[in-house]
Amino acid sequence: MATLTATQVKQAQPGEKARKLSDGQGLYLLIQPNGARYWRYNYRYAGKRKTLALGVYPDVSLKAARGAHQEARGKLANGIDPGAVRKVEKLTRHLAAAESFEAVATEWQEVRMGDKAQATRDRVASIMGNYLTPWLGNRPIADIGPQELLAALRRAENAGTLDSAHRARQIAGQVFRYAVVTGRAQHDPSASLKGALTPNRKTHHAAITDPAEVGKLLVAMDTFEGTTVVKAALLMSPLLFQRPGELRAMEWTEINRDARQWEIPAEKMKMRQPHIVPLSRQAEALLDDLEPLTRRSRYVFPSARGASRCMSDNAVRVALRTIGYDKHTMTPHGFRAMARTILDEVLNYRVDYIEHQLAHAVKDANGRAYNRTAHLEARREMMQGWADYLDKLRAQAKAGNVITAKFGTME
Numbered sequence: 001m002a003t004l005t006a007t008q009v010k011q012a013q014p015g016e017k018a019r020k021l022s023d024g025q026g027l028y029l030l031i032q033p034n035g036a037r038y039w040r041y042n043y044r045y046a047g048k049r050k051t052l053a054l055g056v057y058p059d060v061s062l063k064a065a066r067g068a069h070q071e072a073r074g075k076l077a078n079g080i081d082p083g084a085v086r087k088v089e090k091l092t093r094h095l096a097a098a099e100s101f102e103a104v105a106t107e108w109q110e111v112r113m114g115d116k117a118q119a120t121r122d123r124v125a126s127i128m129g130n131y132l133t134p135w136l137g138n139r140p141i142a143d144i145g146p147q148e149l150l151a152a153l154r155r156a157e158n159a160g161t162l163d164s165a166h167r168a169r170q171i172a173g174q175v176f177r178y179a180v181v182t183g184r185a186q187h188d189p190s191a192s193l194k195g196a197l198t199p200n201r202k203t204h205h206a207a208i209t210d211p212a213e214v215g216k217l218l219v220a221m222d223t224f225e226g227t228t229v230v231k232a233a234l235l236m237s238p239l240l241f242q243r244p245g246e247l248r249a250m251e252w253t254e255i256n257r258d259a260r261q262w263e264i265p266a267e268k269m270k271m272r273q274p275h276i277v278p279l280s281r282q283a284e285a286l287l288d289d290l291e292p293l294t295r296r297s298r299y300v301f302p303s304a305r306g307a308s309r310c311m312s313d314n315a316v317r318v319a320l321r322t323i324g325y326d327k328h329t330m331t332p333h334g335f336r337a338m339a340r341t342i343l344d345e346v347l348n349y350r351v352d353y354i355e356h357q358l359a360h361a362v363k364d365a366n367g368r369a370y371n372r373t374a375h376l377e378a379r380r381e382m383m384q385g386w387a388d389y390l391d392k393l394r395a396q397a398k399a400g401n402v403i404t405a406k407f408g409t410m411e
Contacts, residue, residue, distance in 0.1 A: 127168050214393050
């Protein structure tokens with residue numbers, strides 16, 4: 001028979017030792033010396049005395065505690081141990097959480113993305129957080145079908161971020177396939193969605209490849225009035241023509257001044273291979289000017305918001321826009337296409353030297369990838385010849401007379 005009232009429970013005070021207020025039939029309120037109050041149910045099952053936790057007061061009221069008590073007593077009357085049922089329910093909830101889309105996706109990122117460049121990991125996390133987990137995160141991954149995945153992808157597509165929608169489908173597919181091989185899903189629903197999204201017509205990064213226009217661009221770059229760090233990164237972009245993410249993450253420890261080269265570790269490279277970029281005299285001069293300003297930072301081009309991180313990926317892009325070159329005319333990535341085209345078609349350098357310097361996958365006659373020092377001296381000559389050519393284009397643009405004759409060729 002119930003003996004407690006809501007007022008008694010509310011007004012009960014703690015003592016020097018833990019004490020119990022009984023409500024009958026094994027239900028009681030346990031009051032700790034620190035004032036904490038817990039609902040408990042003492043019962044016997046298979047000849048053993050057991051205790052079942054029913055919640056914390058006041059989160060669980062007297063009425064709610066009595067309801068949970070009666071439910072437990074009902075199980076006991078049917079020969080079921082309510083404590084064992086509670087353990088199974090907790091385990092089930094844990095397993096369900098471990099098999100949600102978000103949990104599997106997080107595990108996949110840790111297991112399969114750990115060796116990827118930080119920029120790649122950041123892009124994947126961004127796509128995941130913006131287009132997948134908000135709508136699929138809590139769902140058991142085994143229960144997600146093609147239509148549910150498509151509904152999430154449609155949000156990105158309808159928002160006009162078509163490229164992100166296609167990337168999200170690719171990433172989701174990798175997560176689902178990981179779930180399949182780890183036994184938490186039966187199939188990959190993204191496979192059924194091939195062709196379901198609006199085709200993503202790939203556009204190339206805008207680039208200037210006409211020598212006369214390159215000269216004008218270089219002259220405009222010289223007039224940039226932004227910060228010293230951003231201007232140095234802008235001027236270094238055509239000289240080194242590496243990927244924008246690699247350039248802005250350049251570290252002082254990677255600069256080998258004795259060997260006159262920038263040594264990029266494999267974990268920073270898209271192809272996961274270490275890469276060497278010979279430094280021309282012009283590139284070294286830029287580093288000389290920048291070193292007193294940023295040498296205390298880890299990065300050659302530190303962020304304006306703090307030296308502990310590198311410059312924003314928007315910095316060079318905004319600088320180009322500031323001097324009059326929008327994304328349809330020239331992009332930071334476009335300096336690679338500029339160098340690739342002119343080194344080949346105007347200056348006649350060997351294509352394999354150019355491709356290797358671009359850190360593209362270049363293989364020898366036996367199908368083996370060249371190591372990072374392959375043709376290094378020839379590439380060093382090419383990089384100096386390229387920097388000298390850029391100086392000629394700049395000078396000729398200032399004089400209003402750009403000559404595109406071939407010189408400095410490598411046979």
